[in-house]
Amino acid sequence: MAKGSIEQRGENSWRLTVDLGLFPDGKRNRPRKAITVEDKKILRSTRRLNEYLDDQLALFKQEVLSGEYIKPDKMIFSQYINLWKKKYAELHLAASTRDAYYNHIRNHIEPRFGNKKMTDIKTLHIVDFIADLKKLDARKDGKGKLSDRTVQYIYAVMQNLFTVAVKWELIKNNPLEKTDRPKAKKVKAKFYESEEVTKIINALYKEPIHWRLMMLTAIIGGLRRAELVALRWSHVEFNHKQIFVEKSIPLKRKGVNYEKGTKNDDERYVDMPNWLMEEFNDFRKEWLKQREATGDKWKGEENEYVFHAGYGTPFYYTHPTAWWKMFTERHKFSYYSLHKLRHTSVTVLIEKGASIKSIQERVGHKQTQTTTDIYAHVTKKLSREVANLFDELDPAKENSVPNPSPIKI
Template sequence: MRGSIEKRGVYKWRLRVDLGIQTDNKRNRPSVTIEIDDPSLMKMSEKCTGYKDASRGLRDYLDDQLSDFKRRVLSGEYIQVDKMTFKEFVENEWKPKYASHEDNLAPLTYDTYCSHLENHIYPAFESKYLSEIKTLHIVTFVNNLSKPGARKDGRGKTLAAGTIQYIYRVLKNVLTRATEWQLIPSNPVTGVKKPKVEQKEVEFYDEVEAKEVIAALYLEPRYWRLLILGAIIGGCRRGELVGLEWSDVDFENMTVSIKKSISQTKKSKAIEKGPKSKSSKRIIEMPDWYMNELDIHLREWELQRKKAIVAGEWIGNERTYVFHAGRGKPLHHNSPTGWWAKFVKRHNLKRIRLHDLRHSSATLLIEAGASMKAIQKRLGHSKYQTTANIYAHVTKKVSRDTAEKFDKFAPRPQSVPNPSPSSKSAPN
């Protein structure tokens, strides 16, 4: 394998190796440019016009660099950035070396990222060389996302602001890795403003509405009642409830421990992972009345398992999911959402999302006088500010209601009689 060394600047030198003619009849000549940063070698580089008239010390250094470059090319370590397209980087580098690792992206997040890449980002960037993507390309791309026709699911003409911001985040993540791995000098997304999303006030049930919902739940099977109450009373996420096992339930101390979550199903198999964040691992104290009914559910659950084992239908093995699908298999993560929508319609209740029951839990606690710090811990938010921001409007309402309790002490306006004509002073 032949190699060559060519001066490209005062301190810059290009190293090239010749791998011969490839299957596409094109000559494969990968190259890399290095920059001299050793003060003594920099002086030598200043004084020569090329490799031939370079000093012995500089030639030895360049020869060593060329030998190392040849080794990297032959071993497959070298990546020819100027010939690498955006899609090649994503598929060959970003996915296997970063995105597919659960420490970096949760499985559900990974699938969402891949979906946005396929539907929105690849059509704009897949054939572009990684090194050619500039900030203006990103500006144009983000601007086009807000135009009619950008949505691919057929449910509307335009993308929601939150979706546009998510797509921006995916693209930034990919190009940040390319920057960190020194494949490009800087991230072109850095100069593009993050798309704005107006923070919507969360929906929730107040105390009166929550009592109506709970009353309606007592007309439903205990199985579903306890699951939904786990969101209203415990502030649990859907995936946390689906992943709950009896080993996480402490009847003596009246608590439920959140240790894992199931928010994804692939090929009929539940994907189990840790909670959303480190702080999401938590112990939640539950009311006695809830734990008492959960104890009844346990006895019904054990009887159901025995019958399934005798019939040869138990597929849960040693796992003990509290809300399993009938034979020990975890409940499908979307099932609670579907049941909840039908339940609300069936009882003519105010329509809110299943996840909003978690917001309702926090709201009820705020109205009862609980501190924001206690609510943060119960919900498993990693930052106090997150809790404070989400429920700011609720605390303002509670503060207003508290102040209005003093309205009854407001002084009544006293009527002041008009002076009679005779009492008026006569003009001079």
């Protein structure tokens, strides 16, 4: 029977070895595989760690003996992609991120590198690939050029793929290590100005109450679309006048809503104004009457989604976006995506004097860049308004200031 051994190589990395004896030429036949343990719960417990490593060694033995194991120097990129999907992407990436990664791998990355050996992919191959992505006909649908942001995203996917390959000791060096991240033109943050926000809120009072409350929660609370769809009554804390944000429904798979934590796992409490919480309270009473009238047709079980598509099931995740677009067209407002209501919320808070830190915590911005981009635009506008206050002192205007006395020498 094949023997196996485990050797620690780094702080949280180990090498698994299966000893198959000798090749016909007398050389040792010892397939090896590197693994990294990132789960802190496993690393904290010696017993758990040893059990985990033993399990991994047993799986590796099975892989070797069944003929599924491929030596790193023989592995081609397509084989690695299948391994990466199974042992990394499915375990560590959120479903929406995973889908986006798979899409770029399928459309751009694998067609280029699929048949190459992992060890043969060099820095210059990556440089040429990025240059080709920037060409005018790079889109697979024949509609011309890829956006700068898309090229950046594909580069990020490549970075992930080869970083993991280095960790697993399939290759010695990451071929992207000495390349420059593609640049993208800075996109101006889009949002509604405070004057238009007032008009939008007034128009929302001509709409059904559930849509009105959903959009007001986006504007005032800065919730993401997926967070609005996943909002339950248990998250609405009437006593503290807060909404607890902990869940999101970013997509649907095979007819089933995919519910998970928030985008950045940023569970947060969002304080709401008294008048809005009173409206939620009124809506709650109406919601309970509707549920009772539904009877056996109720499909929401005990989830109690605040905003549902009928019979208790949450809205299809793109439905609020479609409604918002129709609303802006119906009332002749500028159309910005539903997500821009988060940016609008930030704008209003900045104009009212809220600090950057408190805004970030409220809306769950992990990166400061989004908040500061909006802050820069708003402060420029406020600076202009302050400067305009001095227009009345223009000496060219009559009665602006008294004529100064002539200077005597």
